[in-house]
Amino acid sequence: MTNALEIVILGLSHRTAPLDVRERLAVSPDDLSERLRQLRQLPGVAETALLSTCNRVEIYAAVSDRATAFSSLQGHLNLQVAPIAGHRDAQHLIEPHLYRRHGRAAIHHLFRVASSLDSMVVGEPQILGQVKDAFKNGTDAGTTGPTLDGCFARAFRVARRIRRETGIGTQTVSVSSVAVDLVRRVFAGFTGRKVLVVGVGEMSALAARAMAGEGATIVIANRTRANAEALAQAHGFGVADFDDLDAALAGADVVITSTGSRQPILDRARLQRVQRARRFSPIVIVDIAVPRDVEPAASEIEGVFLWDIDDLQKETALHLEGRMREAEQAETVIEEEVLRFLGAVRGQAVGPTIKALRDRFSELGRAHVERARARAGITDPRVSVEFERMADSLINELLHAPQVALKKAAAVDDGDALAGAVQRLFDLPAQGEPLEPDDDDDDDDDDDAEAKNTP
């Protein structure tokens, strides 16, 4: 007899809990191993992994008794908050924000999380690495086992499939990354490119850092030179003379402007002059200042590619829309993969029944062949072998249809009933429960919690 485990999740995320609740439950890397060991020792918990990011804290567990496990897992979370909130208030503080998932819903949730469909910025790539780390931490601490191993391994495959088959991760969704993306439409890469940052705004510094990360050389020019030097020193950038901006422009491939000037600092005439000196070679100007630093008419000059903050924000919004469209397609893939995974798990669950059935028939076949041989006084080994072959062939033919029926029933969630019937009909030993039982009985409560707290 085997004892199948059920996968459960207890947690909260940016969808259900505000930051001040999430941060109270966040687990530091130093405490992770100890926490995993504590979780593993809770009643009903056989395997466990813990995912703690800035947007979610989730306990994944394979449990033998769902009710006991949920109760003990929540008790564990209450204990984490108790030193800050007090024992009485701890439960009230986190309970409204918690969601519980089990069986199919838990697998579905894990697949969505790993595939970045449940992320704050849908499609962001970091979450897959974080889920992998969570699983690895569990493996290193010795708290995972075959049930979680199979489920997480499938979740990683699903996430990769979604990245491969949908465009969910192809479009950038922050203003600075969109700026980098647009520059790539003009230049093949950033290696060896010179980026001139005019002004020391936060957004321009972000864009400059992103470009420096791609291999560009950054030079900062600012009316107050000391501010430029401070920023340059903090990030390892160079400094250019603001009063000799034309010279800096002549040597730049990309310009990011974000000064607080009320008037354009780069007008058409100035850029025309600069471009003539540059032999009209391409220059990308990203103007993220409000009011704008560059006269819009400058975009008509040959070789000048000018984009302002509105252009970047429109493009960012379009990218987000694109991601949401791709996310719909990804949800279909998730549904398909959950069914496939459950089919495989349930197929494994009827395996012992099929094996027991075959063993019972083989045993009967061998006994009957032996009796027939004794009664007929057969001593010729060739005849004996023929008898055995005939018995095997008969058993195979007899059992083919029941085996197929059991596997098919398992795939459509009806395997337990049929396996039970087969066990009773042929007096086989009971084979235990399937790994993934039905799941929809108390999910409504979880959804309520989510609905109440989703911004």
Added chain:
Amino acid sequence: MNPAALALAQIGAYGLASGLYLGLFLGGGPRLAVWGRYIFLLGFAAHLADIGIGCFDARHPLSSTSEVLSFVGWLLASGFLLASVRNRLATTGAFAAPTVLVFVLLARVLPDAGVRVGGGGLATLHILLSATGEALFALAAVLSLLYIVQERRLKRKDFTGLRDGPASLETLDRLSRQCVLIGFPIFTLAITTGAVLVASLGLLRTGSDIRAEYLFAVVSWFSYGTLIIARRTAGWQGRRAAWLTVSGFAAALLVLVGYFLRHLS
């Protein structure tokens, strides 16, 4: 394999790939690029098989006007695929695939004529060099056309078809320049062998059509020569270089048209 079936496979595949690439160019999803590439490759394989079978069937690529046209199309397809190996040139397919399709269709639609010029090996060399030069200039023109369209889109802040990471303007400019740099000496040799051929056969005295053809060849040669020098000395790049590349190809195309008119008349 039946040559008619191979021809149909080429036309079908190149036609379908053209549609898919055009869909991508007009803002369709990235899957169009993947399918366009697979189907273009199918057309290319059928094209190669057709040329290969033709060689065993006394229809080598330089044996007739049809075969020359088909061969120029195949060279262009090869160049496009080769350039696509290391660059994201799916949107270029919106120009390259239809151009290849036009060459293949012309090869099938125009009445065929055997290459009747004398001159033996020299004539064969001349046709081979001309076909290769024309194919490289065609590819350069395709890349330059895409440059012009893509640059206009970027300037107008219309990012349609630019969201799936197509080749940058710099890459298009570089590839176009490389095509011209390789094609120019080949085309120079083609013009030289053509001049020797025309002189040896005394065609300058008798054929006025060949004088026009030669004039277009020289105009084209000057365009590309000017482009190479302007790139080197005056730092020409981008839009100006792209327009000159397209103009040079227009003249080179007239040479091809003249050649076929002469052989079909």
